[in-house]
Amino acid sequence: MSNANSEILVDVDGVEMVFRRGAEEIHVLKDLHLKVPKGEFLALMGPSGSGKSTLLNLIGGLDRPTRGKVRIGGEPLEGLSDRRLADWRARHIGFVFQLYNLVPVLSAERNVELPLLLTHLTKAQRQKHVAAALNMVGLSQRARHFPRTLSGGEQQRVGIARAIVTDPTLLLCDEPTGDLDRKAGDEILDLLQALNREQGKTIIMVTHDPHASARASRTVYLNKGQLASEPLQ
Amino acid sequence: MAGPINWLSQVISITKFGLLGIPGRIGSVAAAVCGIAGVVTVLVGVLSIGAGFRRALEVSGSPDNAVVLRSGADSEMVSGLSREDVNLISEAPGVRRDNGSPLASPELFVIINLPTRATGMDANVPMRGVEKAAFQVRDHFKIESGRALEWGKNEVIVGAGASGQFAGLHVGGKVPVGRFEWPVVGIFSAGGSTAESEIWTDARVLQAAYDRGDSYQSVQARLESPAKFQAFKDELTTNPRLNVKVVRQNDYYAEQSTAVTKLINTLGFLVALLMAFGAVFGALNTMYTSVSVRKREIATLRALGFGASAVIASVMLESLALALGGGLLGGGLAYGAFNGFHTSTMNWQSFSQVTFAFQVTPELLTQGIVWAALIGLLGGLFPALRASRVSISAALRDL
Numbered sequence: 001m002s003n004a005n006s007e008i009l010v011d012v013d014g015v016e017m018v019f020r021r022g023a024e025e026i027h028v029l030k031d032l033h034l035k036v037p038k039g040e041f042l043a044l045m046g047p048s049g050s051g052k053s054t055l056l057n058l059i060g061g062l063d064r065p066t067r068g069k070v071r072i073g074g075e076p077l078e079g080l081s082d083r084r085l086a087d088w089r090a091r092h093i094g095f096v097f098q099l100y101n102l103v104p105v106l107s108a109e110r111n112v113e114l115p116l117l118l119t120h121l122t123k124a125q126r127q128k129h130v131a132a133a134l135n136m137v138g139l140s141q142r143a144r145h146f147p148r149t150l151s152g153g154e155q156q157r158v159g160i161a162r163a164i165v166t167d168p169t170l171l172l173c174d175e176p177t178g179d180l181d182r183k184a185g186d187e188i189l190d191l192l193q194a195l196n197r198e199q200g201k202t203i204i205m206v207t208h209d210p211h212a213s214a215r216a217s218r219t220v221y222l223n224k225g226q227l228a229s230e231p232l233q
Numbered sequence: 234m235a236g237p238i239n240w241l242s243q244v245i246s247i248t249k250f251g252l253l254g255i256p257g258r259i260g261s262v263a264a265a266v267c268g269i270a271g272v273v274t275v276l277v278g279v280l281s282i283g284a285g286f287r288r289a290l291e292v293s294g295s296p297d298n299a300v301v302l303r304s305g306a307d308s309e310m311v312s313g314l315s316r317e318d319v320n321l322i323s324e325a326p327g328v329r330r331d332n333g334s335p336l337a338s339p340e341l342f343v344i345i346n347l348p349t350r351a352t353g354m355d356a357n358v359p360m361r362g363v364e365k366a367a368f369q370v371r372d373h374f375k376i377e378s379g380r381a382l383e384w385g386k387n388e389v390i391v392g393a394g395a396s397g398q399f400a401g402l403h404v405g406g407k408v409p410v411g412r413f414e415w416p417v418v419g420i421f422s423a424g425g426s427t428a429e430s431e432i433w434t435d436a437r438v439l440q441a442a443y444d445r446g447d448s449y450q451s452v453q454a455r456l457e458s459p460a461k462f463q464a465f466k467d468e469l470t471t472n473p474r475l476n477v478k479v480v481r482q483n484d485y486y487a488e489q490s491t492a493v494t495k496l497i498n499t500l501g502f503l504v505a506l507l508m509a510f511g512a513v514f515g516a517l518n519t520m521y522t523s524v525s526v527r528k529r530e531i532a533t534l535r536a537l538g539f540g541a542s543a544v545i546a547s548v549m550l551e552s553l554a555l556a557l558g559g560g561l562l563g564g565g566l567a568y569g570a571f572n573g574f575h576t577s578t579m580n581w582q583s584f585s586q587v588t589f590a591f592q593v594t595p596e597l598l599t600q601g602i603v604w605a606a607l608i609g610l611l612g613g614l615f616p617a618l619r620a621s622r623v624s625i626s627a628a629l630r631d632l
Contacts, residue, residue, distance in 0.1 A: 057626040062536055083540055090538025097629065101533040105253035117246050118239060118538045162537075 009170060009202050010036035010059055015068030017054050017225070028054045030225040032068070041196040041203045043216035050222040052206040053174055059204060060093050060172045061085045073169060090118040094163030098175035100155040102147040102162075108154075109134065109143040112161045119166065133161040137191060153184030160191060164201070171195065173205040177212050189215045243539050247547035250530065251523060252554060258526055261519045266559040268515035269608050272508040273563025273601035278571045279501030280600070281591040283494040286578065289589035290490035293426035294483035296459045297329075298370060301452040301469065304476045308489070309342040309450045314477070316447040321475055325468045327461035328454050331369060336455035338366035341436050343443055345410065347399040349577070356577070356586050358399055360389075360410070360432040362439030362449075370455040373424030379404035380419050384435050387442075390419040392429035394588025398577045408432060411442050427486070430577065430588040453482070489580060509608055512559075516612020520552045524620040531620055532628030541621040548617035549610060556609020560602040567601065568593045 017029035028051045036042050044052045057063045058070050061077050070077045072092060080088055094115075102111045109130050116126040134140050137157040147155055156176060163171055173192065177185030193215050195201040205216060213219045221228045255262050301322050306312035314322075322328075323337040330336065341362030346355040361367075365384075368374050382390055389408050396402040407414040415434065423429050440446065456465055459481075466479040480488075524531070531544055572593035577586040 053630070060536070062626045063624070086535065086538050086540050089536065095536050097533070101529060101629070103250050103530055105250055114534070115537050117242055120239070
């Protein structure tokens with residue numbers, strides 16, 4: 001990752017995203033500009049269909065914008081081939097999904113190990129990293145449990161351990177508390193807040209829950225594909 | 234980061250997750266595996282008929298034996314040799330001798346009708362008139378029950394294959410020859426050769442029963458060595474007193490097996506091809522189901538950095554693994570059901586039944602496994618491409 005522009009980790013510059021449905025063009029994001037400094041915990045809020053997840057996917061290199069540029073740590077993503085983009089994601093992005101997206105046939109520790117399979121770490125080194133990540137999310141005792149035997153909150157903590165196990169540059173969380181009750185949701189938000197404050201992790205979290213966004217250091221609002229500093233009334 | 238070892242580890246991981254998830258979609262997996270097993274069972278089963286038939290004829294030939302027929306004859310059925318011909322053939326250079334006697338067996342060949350044990354329908358059964366030398370020019374001849382022929386008597390011994398296939402061919406049974414019935418006095422084996430499909434009797438009594446005078450249809454000659462064949466052949470074919478053709482016994486039987494083997498193999502491949510067509514759709518369905526069920530899982534792995542090509546390879550590998558499972562199951566079923574199964578079929582060259590055992594050979598099993606692998610790869614290809622092309626973000630949104 002380049003050192004240029006080091007204060008700004010995420011630079012979304014004039015991005016537009018257009019989906020086609022038959023002859024119809026749907027403008028999901030319109031000339032969108034967003035800068036996220038390193039170490040920020042940013043909440044992205046907005047109604048359904050406002051383009052929150054689309055923006056998150058563009059920042060995470062899962063989609064490519066129709067127009068405009070996305071730079072992470074000064075590195076433009078548009079020039080990367082699909083294969084290089086996959087490598088880039090593995091090194092720099094940690095994803096946390098609303099429905100946890102754990103592999104059901106793997107234990108918690110094997111799920112957390114997944115991103116490390118893409119590195120050159122030895123098995124022993126991988127186990128050390130996995131143990132540290134599970135310890136960080138408070139699930140060391142449940143390492144050998146399979147997802148179906150874990151509660152929703154525990155599964156999401158496994159998801160967070162998987163996201164941080166490679167020590168990525170950026171954590172992208174898509175409605176991380178959307179499928180949890182208030183208590184489990186709060187625990188997850190505590191964890192994300194701790195990762196941001198104690199480890200300096202830059203986090204972008206999509207949420208529609210004001211309670212969750214209150215934990216972020218900044219909240220931006222998306223409406224009909226455009227950013228607003230205040231939510232629409 | 235993306236070296237070949239890393240790529241391989243991605244492929245192994247994704248394949249492992251797919252295989253571990255099989256219990257969750259056991260129905261479609263079992264259908265595909267059984268479909269492929271069916272193809273392999275039928276393919277190997279049908280081809281084992283051809284292999285068994287070919288083997289029965291192959292073991293009938295010996296490299297140091299020659300068959301002498303009348304010139305222009307393709308088989309013993311349409312051949313004819315006089316006593317004088319037989320004497321000239323027996324005295325030709327290159328014929329092995331035992332205590333001064335040439336090892337040349339003049340033989341008579343007729344066909345009688347007997348009902349099969351299985352259906353009761355009449356079938357053409359070969360009956361061979363032999364002399365003492367017949368037992369010396371054949372390897373592995375052994376009386377299994379009863380006794381050997383007594384020369385000059387109206388009696389027969391029966392090959393083990395014919396005894397199992399046709400009614401009345403047991404020791405103490407009777408064989409209708411012309412207007413008479415001759416007793417069966419013994420059952421013999423001959424190393425699985427076509428002789429086991431035949432009924433043998435004294436050539437002289439058979440000549441009398443069929444008004445053949447002193448004629449024969451073939452001479453089976455044991456040569457001093459396989460290398461003597463050419464000289465033996467040249468001697469006979471250049472002798473102006475003879476009008477014969479001379480072939481190596483191996484070649485003679487190989488030629489006889491060609492038509493039937495080709496017919497059986499063609500039918501076998503056609504049936505297997507039709508079944509394979511269906512099995513490919515079974516595999517396609519299974520792998521589409523697998524990819525569909527694991528859509529979000531695959532998208533998650535790709536979001537984490539697993540490559541699209543690793544997804545393609547792993548889906549194909551999973552399909553291949555299932556297909557090989559089906560192939561092994563089918564091969565095992567074919568072996569259990571068909572190997573050694575005795576039957577008889579018409580040898581169109583001699584217009585008579587040849588009894589033989591189905592042979593499920595390692596080559597056929599390998600062939601079956603290769604077919605299974607091809608079905609698996611073909612069935613996995615399109616689902617693999619679909620899995621790799623699906624948009625990650627769209628698949629992640631899929632509930």
